[in-house]
Amino acid sequence: MTDRVVNAVVGSASRGVPMSALARYGVWVVAAAVLAVLPFVFGSGLALTVMSLMGIAVIFSLSYNILLGQTGLLSFGHAVYYGFGGYLAVHAMKAIVANGLPVPLPVIPLVGGLAGLFFAALFGWVSTKRSGTAFAMISLGLAELIGSSALILRGFFGGEEGITADRTKLLRILDWSFGPQVQVYYLIAVWCLLCAILMYAVTRTPLGRMCNAVRDNPERVQFVGYDPRMVRFLAFCLSGLFAGVAGALAAINFEIANSALFGAVQSGTVLLATFMGGAGFFFGPVLGAVLVVYLQLMLSDLTGIWQLYFGLLFIAMVMFAPSGLAGLIMMHRPLWRARALHRMVPAYFVALVPLLVMLAGAALMIEMFHHLMVKAVEGPAMKFMYIPLHANAVGPWLVGLLMAGGGFLLFHRSFRVVAAAWNRTGVADAAGGRP
Amino acid sequence: MKTTYVRGLAVAAALSLCSAASAQESIKIGYVDPLSGGGASIGEIGLKTFQFIAELQNAKGGVLGKKIEFVPYDNKLNPQESIVQVQKAIDAGIRIITQGNGSGAAAAITEFVAKYNERNPGKEVIYLNYAAVDPVLTNDKCNYWHFRWDANSEIKMEAITSYMKANASIKKVYLINQDYSFGQSVRADAKKMVSAKRPDVQIVGDELHPLMKITDFAPYIAKIKASGADSVITGNWGQDFALLLKAAADAGLQANWYTFYAGGAGGPTAIKQTGLNHRVFQISEGFANIPHAPAQEFEKALRAKYNVGLFYPRAVNQFGMLFAAMEQTKSADPKKIAAALEGMKFNVFSGGEGFMRKDDHQFFQPMYISSFGERGSGEPLDEEGTGWGWKLVGKIDTGSTMVSTTCKMQRPN
Amino acid sequence: MLELLIVSTLNGVLFGMLLFLMASGLTLIFSMMGVLNFAHASFYMLGAFFGFQISRWVGFWPALVVGPVLVGAIGAVVERFGLRNVHRHGHVPELLFTFGLAFVIEEVVQMIWGKSPVDFRVPEVLDFPAFTIFATNYPAYKLFMLLISIGIFVALFAVLTKTRIGLIVQASLTHPNMVAHLGHNVPLVFMLVFGLGSALAAIAGVIAGPALVTQSNMAALLGPILFVVVVVGGLGSLSGAFVASLLIGLLQTFAVSVNVSLADVFAVFGFTPGPDSMLDDLWRVTVAQIAPILPYLLLVLVLILKPSGLMGTRET
Structure with a gap:
């Protein structure tokens, strides 16, 4: 299941598109500016925490995409390197405080990165011998082993409570204590940007290209004199390095490292985020990470069955938009180029209204059933x-059924409108129809 | 898909507006526990119980003339997520947090609250722990803003061994526990306390097994059987408890079970299935059929209203003391509440007196050993529709549950 | 010693066969369709809950038939309207589809039956100890599980290798176009195979439900170990899964009775690690303590040394 697999996920767009210097560096400058301004727009404690978590998730998902999107390796145990990054970071912080070493907090993620790198090299040496399903299963087995050990070996992992450290007790520069969340946010933002730039740079190096080649056709890689296994190994190490940085930032943010860092939930979430964002595009995992963190934290306030909606959303993505959010966006690139994007707006509006009605109707019935x-x-x-109703009354059920059914029928019919609009734009690419 | 996102945003914004509007009229307590996923079965029971407590109090006019309101926050049983949810509660103006399920989450919250209070003087938050039992929370990791009403696992073991001291028929004890902090401390305390109080009792086996990884306990039962144990002490809960007991019954093992969580969700169902009549014992600070009229009245009223039993008699003590502290200080300020709670004495839910020890903020109260099986005339209530109920076997007075602490409490100036 | 040997072997075989019962459908689906089905344990859970509900209404034995049929039908519907559309995108989206499906099934089960365990009991006809060895009882229900497992193995093996249907099924995996050209309906074959795999999972659910705990988290707890069975045996190999189940059952059971730690081993050579080191626990952990996670170690080792699994024919 190796090659064909990821090709489909990855699509074709990961191949470089020539860009002007402005476009190349402008993106990063804009990103930096946005990251700097965000706390002034969203300043509450919760918003800062959520943005910090998004930054961490972005690094983690991008590191995962080095495996999934670029090298075609499906891992079920990426949290292992995230976890080790977190643990080593906390151990390092404790040791630094205990010994009074002159080390400031901002370099701690480096420790996490090295830890991730070390363990990725250790476990990667054996697991990258294989690709495809065997690799996926080895990663699953390793994740189970490490996850279980974290509870059993209390000396290093601190048991269920984990280990804690105080991030404010390290050497201060410019009087930043890193007590307030906003300072931690900026620390995470800087590391996030730095890691993103580095990971993007890697995709432009010969190694990055060889990773794509190994993903697409490992036999040919061998013919031209490279060892696919070594390429996989290097990609794995890099991925572990950045996962470790993400884990260390998580440890700094929460000031705690515990076995939950290694959990299957963590490994699963990064896979979901990367896939939903779009593994075929560099910025896909960024979108996915932001979306998934937001949904996980906020959806649970709205409904007790948020996991059901999350699962349904995920299934819908897999079925109708397997190249992820980024894929949907990039599908419109030719339109944007042809300055025809605005012509799709009416058609999308026609489709959006019944879609919303359908979803609302379905959600109504699900909530009433629940x-x-x-x-x-x-x-x-x-x-x-905010509309009061009785869950056992016939009325609301009829309304829900009508909305869901009628919405579905109209939505289905709106496909034609969208397809027609798409064709009228005259952009031949991407055969039309809604995603 | 995008639409869900936008709608979510809109609703979230609207929600936060609502909560801001009603903040003046009530005293809010943030309830941070699992409300989705597998852990939610216990989280929902807790929420219903607390809402019931709030209703009773509000019917009496609330506290300080204000209504008591519990605001649920879903921590998905994850420590990191718990911190985010506490942050969310603080943002909504809540300064009293209660949590109980999972010592991992509890440790994360107590640590977070301590640091938050240190960094935000004047905005202190207090954390009331009603069920996380790892001793470390009131020992090495104790902190001034954390108060625990559940007897920690060390106290429970002290109580069990105090009971064993008087029970000469126990001769060979086998320990089997889940291999994580809680199980490890049950095992260590059992070894220490059994040999101190009953040097004649043999510990014939000592098993740790990974948490929630076992489908078939038959090999463990074979080991217990071979050891000739007459009693088993276990801290197992959930599936690890149910499967252990089923395997024991299948193999025909004749032993008494001294447990911490046999009464947990699904526990009574599993015991009834095995047919082990009055062979499973539980240590707790109260149970449905306790011979104390007010407690039974409360239990019946709760069951009638919410169709759940009272899992947490200690929560009634917890909120009773919280409300008392508020009335006493005429304030809902966590700083004043914390000072008032220290050393406070209280007539507990199940009868008798308990007190909040100042040294480590651990509550001490009379403890009870009860067994599960067929009911007599003194046991009006059954569990989970099994027909069987809990019966009083022994009471351990507050004085016999005292354990020392390593806590060096740092009080704010 | 003899007692230990006999009792452990018996327990190991019983547990191994239980594993095979649960994993047989998974290996069938993989061998036929190449899909690693993450929702397999969820179908197993559905089977258990359907079994519970139906046996409440009409008794255990009808439930043992009706439950799997219903779940099999659900499986077929999932293949027809879900997986088939995803199939053209490749295996990773297929796998992720089942991943999402597992989420949804768990939530739906929680909505309908709640989050606490339900009271699903062993039928009274089988609720007695069948025999006693060394004063340990073996319940008749366990023997019943053993018989069903062996029965399923024999039946599946016979159908796949000896019958015409089996040949078409196997051929349509490797040469779908050829089979289609011969006039067979390949998509229908896939749908039936997926339905049958789900039904097998459900049979395991109905049977294991009363013996284990029927609760909404049973799928999540059981999922990973089934992958171990299937992968160690060799993906897609029915006999491999059978052997691997036995091996894992025996390994885990015997490991429980070994109270040896690394420290003990090193002590033989006169070396004792210092008690203060942070990795002190690593020395003192006994084999018995980690018995249930040994299968994962086995998984990693097998894949590194023989990636096709014990009896697999193709490299995974």
Whole structure:
């Protein structure tokens, strides 16, 4: 299941498109400016925390994409390197504080990175001998082994409570204590930008190109005199390095490292984020990480069954947009080039309205069902989007059914409108229709 | 897909507006526990119980003339997520946090609260722990803003061994526990305390197994059987408890089970399935059929209203003391509440007196050993529709549950 | 010693066969379709809950038939309207589709049956100890599970290798176009195979449900170990899965009775590690303590040394 596999996910767009110098560096300058300004726009403690977590997730997902998108390696155990990065960072912080070493906090992620690199080299040496399913299964086995050990070996991993450190006790530069979340946010933002630039640079190096070649056709790589295994190994090490940095930043943010860092949830989330964002594009995992962090933290406030919606959303993405959010966006690139994007707006609007109606109807029925099954003792009265209703009444069910069914029919018919609009734009690429 | 996102944003914004508007009228307590995924079964029971406590209090006019309100935050049983949710609660103006499920999450919260209070003087937050039992939270990792009402695993073991001291029929004890902080401390305490109180009792086996990884306990039961143990002490919970007991019943093992969490969700169902009548014992600070009229009244009212049993008698103590501290100081300021709670004495839910020890902020109270099986006239209530119920076997007074602490409490100036 | 040997072997075989029962459908689907089905354990869970519900209404034995049929139908529908559309994107999207499906199934089960364990009991006909060895009882229900496992193995093996249907099924995996040209309906074959695999998972669910704990997290807890069985045996090899199940069952059972740690081993050579080191635990962990995670070690070792698995024919 090696090659054909990831080709489909990756699509064709990862191949470089020539860019002007302005476009090449302008993106990073804009990104830096946005990161710098964000705390002034969203200044609450929660917003800062959420943005910090997004920054960490962005690094982690980008590091994962070195494996999945660029080298075609599917890993179920990427959290192992994230976790070791976090643990070593906390151990380092403790040791620095205990011995009074003159080391400032901002270099701690480097420790995490080295830890990630070390363990990636150690485990990668054996696991990158294989690719495809064997590699995926080795990563799964290793993740289970390390995850279980983290609870058993209390000396190093600190058991269920994990180990903690105080980030404010390290050497201060410019009087930054890193106590307030906003300072931690800036630390994460700088590291995030730095890592993103480095990882982007890697894709432009001969190694990055060889990774793509190994993904697409390992036999040919061998013919031209490279060892695919060595390429996989190097990619794995790099990926571990950046995962370690992400883990260390997480440890700094929470000031704690525990076995949850190694968890299957962590490994699964990074896979979901990368895939939903779009593994075929460098910026895909960035979108995916931001989206997934937001959904995970905020969706649970709205409904107790957020995982159901999350699962359905994910299935819908896999079925209808396997190249992810980035793929959807890049599909419109030719239109943008031809300055025809605005011509799609009416058609998309026509499709969007029934889609929203359909989703609202479905969500209404799901929520009513959930209320009847799970919250029966509270009686049938409930609220859906601030509208009070009775979950056992016929009316709301009819409305829900009508909205979902009618929305679906209209949405289905709107495909034609969209396809027609697409064709009218005269851009031949990407055969049309909605994603 | 994008639409869900936008809608989510809109609703989230609207929600936060709502909560800001009603902040003046009530005293809010942030409830940070799992409310989605597998852990939610216990999280939801806790929430219902607390809402019931709030309703009772509000019917009496609330506290300081304000209503009590619990605001749920879903931590998905994850320590890091717990910190984010506490942050969320603080942003919404909440300064009293309660959490119980999972010592990992508890350790993360206590650490976070301590650092937050240090870095944000004047905006202190207090953390009330109703169920995380790792002793470390009131020992090496103790902190001034953390108060625990559940007896930690060391206290429970002290109580169990105090009971064993008087029970001469126990001769050979086998320990089997989950291999993580809690199980490891149950095992270490058992070894220490059994040999101190009953030097004649033999510990014939000492097993640790990985958490939630075992489908078939038959090999472990074979080992227990070979050891000739008459009693097993286990801290196992959830599936690890149910499967252990089922395997024991299958193999026909004749032993008594001294447990910490046999009463947990699904525990009574599993015991009934095995048919082990009054062979499974639990240590707790209260249970449904406790011979104390007010407690039974409360239990019946809760069951009638929310269809759940009272898992957390200690939570009634916890909030009773919180409300008392507020009334006493005429304030909902965590700083004043914390000072008032230190050393506070309280007539506990199950009868008798308990107190919040000043040295480590651990609550001490009378403890009970009960067994699960067929009910007599003194046991009106059953569990999980099994027909079986808990019966009082022994009471351990507060004085016999005292353990020392290594806590060096740092008090704010 | 003899007692230990006999009891452990018996326990190991019983546990191994339980594993095979649960993994047989997974290996069938993989061998036929090349899909690593992450939702397999979820179908197993559905089977257990359907079994529980139906046995409440009409009894255990009808549930053992009706439950798997229903789950098999659900599996077929999932293949027809979900997986088939994803198939053209390749194997990773297929795998991720099942990944998402597992989420959804778990939530739906939680909505309908709640999050606490349900009271699913062993049928009374089989609720007695079948025999006693060294004062340890072996319940009749365990023997019933053993028989069903062996029965499924024999039946699957016979169907796949000896019958015409089996040949078409196998051929359509390797040469789908050729089979289609011969006039067979390949998509239909795939749909049936996926349905059958799901039904097998459900049979395991109905049978294992009463013996284990029927709860909404049972799928998540069981999932990984099934992959170990299938991969160690060799992806797609039915006999491999059978052998691997036995091997893992025996390995885990015997390991539980070994109370040896690294420190003990080194002590034989007169070397004792210092008690203060941070990795002190690593020395003192006994084999018994980590018995249930040994299969994962086995998985990693097997894949490194023989990536096709014990009896697999093709490299994974």
